[in-house]
Amino acid sequence: MSLYTAPPSTRERIVLVTARLIQRQGYVGTSIKQIAKEAQATLGSVYHFFPGGKETVAVAAIKHGAKEFALLLEDALRREDDPAAAIEACAADLAVGLRESGWTDGCPVTAAALETLGTDSDIQRACADALRAWEHIVAEKLLASGFTAEDAAEVATTVISTLEGAEVTAQVSRSEEPLRAAGRQLARLLRTYRA
Amino acid sequence: MSLYTAPPSTRERIVLVTARLIQRQGYVGTSIKQIAKEAQATLGSVYHFFPGGKETVAVAAIKHGAKEFALLLEDALRREDDPAAAIEACAADLAVGLRESGWTDGCPVTAAALETLGTDSDIQRACADALRAWEHIVAEKLLASGFTAEDAAEVATTVISTLEGAEVTAQVSRSEEPLRAAGRQLARLLRTYRA
DNA sequence: ACAGCTCTAGAACGAGCGCTCTATTTAGTG
DNA sequence: CACTAAATAGAGCGCTCGTTCTAGAGCTGT
Numbered sequence: 001m002s003l004y005t006a007p008p009s010t011r012e013r014i015v016l017v018t019a020r021l022i023q024r025q026g027y028v029g030t031s032i033k034q035i036a037k038e039a040q041a042t043l044g045s046v047y048h049f050f051p052g053g054k055e056t057v058a059v060a061a062i063k064h065g066a067k068e069f070a071l072l073l074e075d076a077l078r079r080e081d082d083p084a085a086a087i088e089a090c091a092a093d094l095a096v097g098l099r100e101s102g103w104t105d106g107c108p109v110t111a112a113a114l115e116t117l118g119t120d121s122d123i124q125r126a127c128a129d130a131l132r133a134w135e136h137i138v139a140e141k142l143l144a145s146g147f148t149a150e151d152a153a154e155v156a157t158t159v160i161s162t163l164e165g166a167e168v169t170a171q172v173s174r175s176e177e178p179l180r181a182a183g184r185q186l187a188r189l190l191r192t193y194r195a
Numbered sequence: 196m197s198l199y200t201a202p203p204s205t206r207e208r209i210v211l212v213t214a215r216l217i218q219r220q221g222y223v224g225t226s227i228k229q230i231a232k233e234a235q236a237t238l239g240s241v242y243h244f245f246p247g248g249k250e251t252v253a254v255a256a257i258k259h260g261a262k263e264f265a266l267l268l269e270d271a272l273r274r275e276d277d278p279a280a281a282i283e284a285c286a287a288d289l290a291v292g293l294r295e296s297g298w299t300d301g302c303p304v305t306a307a308a309l310e311t312l313g314t315d316s317d318i319q320r321a322c323a324d325a326l327r328a329w330e331h332i333v334a335e336k337l338l339a340s341g342f343t344a345e346d347a348a349e350v351a352t353t354v355i356s357t358l359e360g361a362e363v364t365a366q367v368s369r370s371e372e373p374l375r376a377a378g379r380q381l382a383r384l385l386r387t388y389r390a
Numbered sequence: 391a392c393a394g395c396t397c398t399a400g401a402a403c404g405a406g407c408g409c410t411c412t413a414t415t416t417a418g419t420g
Numbered sequence: 421c422a423c424t425a426a427a428t429a430g431a432g433c434g435c436t437c438g439t440t441c442t443a444g445a446g447c448t449g450t
Contacts, residue, residue, distance in 0.1 A: 010427080010428090024312055024313060025223075025310065025312075026221060026223060026309060026310040028220075028221060028223040028224040028310075029223040029310055031406080031407065031408080032407085032408060032409080033406085033407080033408090041428080042427095042428055042429050042430065043408095043409085043428095043429080043430065044411095044427075044428055044429055044430070045427065045428055045429080047409075047410085048426080048427060048428075049427090053408070053409070054408065054409090102313065103312070103313075104312050104313045106309070106312070110309065110363055111309045111310070113363065113366070113367045114221060114301070114305065114306045114309060114363065114366075115220065115221040115223075115224055115306070115310070117219055117220075117298070117299050117301070117366055118219060118297065118298075118299045124367065127367050128367050128368055131364055131367055131368065132368075154376045154379065154380065155380060157361075157364065157372070157373050157376045157377075158357065158361070158373075158376050158377050158380040158381075160360070160364065161357055161360035161361040161363075161364045161373055161376075161377050162353065162356055162357040162360055162361075162377070163360065164359075164360035164363060164364065165355070165356035165357055165358065165359035165360025165361070165363070166352075166353070166356035166357075166360070168305055168308065168309065168356075168359060168360070169326055169352065169355065169356045169359065171308070171309075171312060172308045172319065172322050172323050172326055173323055173326065173327075177352070178352050178353075178356055181349045181352045181353050181356075182352075182353050182356050182357070184349065185349065185350060185353040185384060186353075188384065188387060189380060189383065189384045189387075192383060192384075192387055205397080205398090226436075226437065226438080227437085227438060227439085228436085228437080228438090236398085237397095237398055237399050237400065238398095238399080238400070238438095238439090239397080239398055239399050239400070239441095240397065240398055240399085242439075242440085243396080243397060243398080244397090248438070248439070249438065249439090
C-alpha cells in the first residue's frame with residue numbers, strides 16, 4: 001500500500017456515498033439524485049456505471065460495507081489470541097466508530113435487509129451472503145481455538161447476531177454501553193467453552 | 196375478556212395494518228394510501244384519527260408492536276421459573292411466529308428505528324422507549340432470580356440486543372436456526388450467573 | 391324536524407421519485 | 421491530428437408521495 005492513496009474514482013465515490021447513505025437513511029429513503037449530488041457525480045454518470053439502476057448501486061454498496069466489516073472483524077481476531085478478548089475488542093471498535101459518527105453510521109446490511117424482506121431481490125441475497133461470511137470468519141477463529149465444529153457454528157451465529165443487535169440498540173439509545181455490555185457478555189460466554 | 200371479541204374499530208385497523216406494513220416494508224416504504232387501502236379505510240379516515248399525519252400513525256403502530264412483544268416476553272418469563280429456560284422459550288416463540296409469517300413479520304421497532312436514525316423524531320423516541328421497557332422486563336426477572344443490580348442490567352441489555360439481532364438474522368437467512376441458537380447460548384450465559 | 395357532531399369519501403396539489411434520453415466533453419489509440 | 425469509446429451533464433417523462441380540502445353520510449339530543 002502506498003503512502004499516497006489515489007483519489008477515489010467516480011465509481012468508487014458513488015459506492016462509498018451510497019453505503020453511507022444506506023447506513024443513515026436506509027435503502028428506500030435514499031434517492032439516486034441524492035447519491036449523485038453527494039458523490040459529486042451526475043445522474044448520467046450513475047446510470048453509466050450502474051445500468052441496472054438503484055438496486056445495482058445498492059448491491060455494490062452493501063458488498064462494500066460487508067467487506068469493510070469483515071476486515072474489521074479479521075483484524076480484531078488477528079490482534080488477539082484469545083477469541084473472547086478479540087470479540088470484546090471488536091465490540092469496542094464498533095462502539096467507538098458509532099460514537100464518532102454521531103450514532104448514525106451503523107450497519108448498511110441490516111438496514112437494507114429489513115427494508116427488502118419478502119422481495120427475493122439481489123439486495124436480500126447480498127445481505128444473506130454478508131451475514132454468512134461474517135459468521136464464517138468467527139467460526140474459523142473458534143475452530144482454531146479448539147471449539148468443536150457444532151459449537152463453533154452455533155456460537156459464531158450468535159456472536160454475529162448479538163453484535164448486530166447491540167449495534168442497533170446502541171444507535172437508538174445513543175450510547176456505547178449496549179455494545180460494551182454485549183462484548184463483555186459474549187466474552188464470558190466464549191470462556192465457558194474452555195477445555 | 197368475552198368470548199366474542201368486538202370487531203376492530205377503524206382506528207384499530209389502521210394501527211394494526213400499519214404495524215404489519217412497517218414490519219415488512221419499513222417506515223419510508225409504507226405509504227398512507229396503502230395503509231388506508233389495506234385497513235379498508237379512506238384517506239379521510241386516516242387523517243381524521245391521526246391529524247399529525249404519517250409520523251403519528253407510525254408512532255401509534257410502533258407503540259402497539261412494542262406492547263405486543265412486551266406481552267410475549269412477560270408471558271414466557273411467567274411460564275418458566277428459571278430465567279434461562281424462559282429466554283430460550285421466548286426465542287423459540289419468536290422463531291415459530293417468524294416462520295409462520297413467511298419470515299416477513301419481524302420487529303417493527305428495529306425497522307422503524309434504523310430508517311430514522313439521526314432525526315430526533317417521535318419515532319426515534321418511541322423505539323428507544325420500547326427497547327428500555329423490554330430490557331426492564333428482563334432485568335426484573337433476573338433480579339427476582341438473585342442477580343445483582345449491575346449484572347441484571349447488563350445481561351438484560353444483552354438479551355434484548357441478541358434477540359433483536361437473531362431475529363434479523365433469521366429473517367434474512369429464512370431459518371429458525373439463528374433464533375434457536377441465540378436462545379440456547381443466552382440460556383448458557385444466564386446459567387453462568389448461578390450462585 | 392333539525393342542528394351539531396363524528397366519521398367517511400376521494401379529488402386535487404406541489405414535490406420528489408426512478409429512469410430515459412439526447413448532447414457534450416474528455417481520454418485513449420492509430 | 422483524426423477517430424472512437426468512455427464519461428459527464430441535465431432536461432424531461434410518467435408516476436406516486438404526503439397532505440389538504442370540500443362534500444356528504446350517519447347518528448344523537450332536543
